[in-house]
Amino acid sequence: MAKKHLGNLFILSAPSGAGKSSLYKALLAEDSMVRISVSHTTRAAREGEQDGREYHFTNIDHFLDMIAEEAFFEHAQVFDNYYGTSKQAIFDMLEQGLDVILEIDWQGARQIREQYSDAIGIFILPPSIETLESRLRGRGTDSDEVIARRMSKAVDEISHYDEYDFVIVNDDFDDAFTQLRTIFTAMRSKTAVMKEKHTNLINDLLSL
Ligand SMILES: Nc1nc2c(ncn2[C@@H]2O[C@H](COP(=O)(O)OP(=O)(O)O)[C@@H](O)[C@H]2O)c(=O)[nH]1
């Protein structure tokens, strides 16, 4: 990569219903230095979702064209749909010093780590399987059949938790959010990041 990336790249994964969207939305609302990467997906929009906000909703032919053009940083099939992260927008934001969150599954997380070893992985766990199911039902967006499939996929997703740098149990929302915010704050003080951000200060101090 030619340019230096001042922002951090975060990967946020969790089984559906664990609360990752609620957590990252709370962070975006209070931290102007954080952005979410908007993925492409072939799944249908849910009520209340807007094209370009939650996802770029697209059809399978266009998605396959984007794969062929190597437009994706990573892509994966989750349930019966394709999901992918396009490259350019992310690198532009990192170069501007913004922290970028990728809300992707474990398959995508592996592809990102292979290409970008500085990516910081955070896995959100539900406090129990029963709570996970009741949160999915409470969200009211999925049929019984879809919920049953999400629950069977949940165990598969959770089995990859130890491939991540941090794990947060989302039981009490405020506690989980505090942990998430603390990780973001701490990562901004990494020596490599500070070295780039405060080059002039460090040069001044060393020239005494
Ligand atoms: N690999 C990959 N996974 C994604 C991407 N976008 C979303 N996902 C994952 O796809 C799964 C289903 O997402 P979605 O249909 O929005 O349902 P949700 O988990 O209930 O929000 C989740 O595990 C997401 O993390 C992406 O760009 N790449």
Ligand SMILES: Nc1ncnc2c1ncn2[C@@H]1O[C@H](COP(=O)(O)OP(=O)(O)O)[C@@H](O)[C@H]1O
């Ligand atoms: N700590 C929590 N306590 C209670 N309900 C929660 C908590 N975190 C999230 N929820 C609720 O659970 C449901 C699923 O959360 P959501 O953020 O959509 O999960 P995900 O993005 O991981 O699929 C939503 O209705 C959300 O309001």
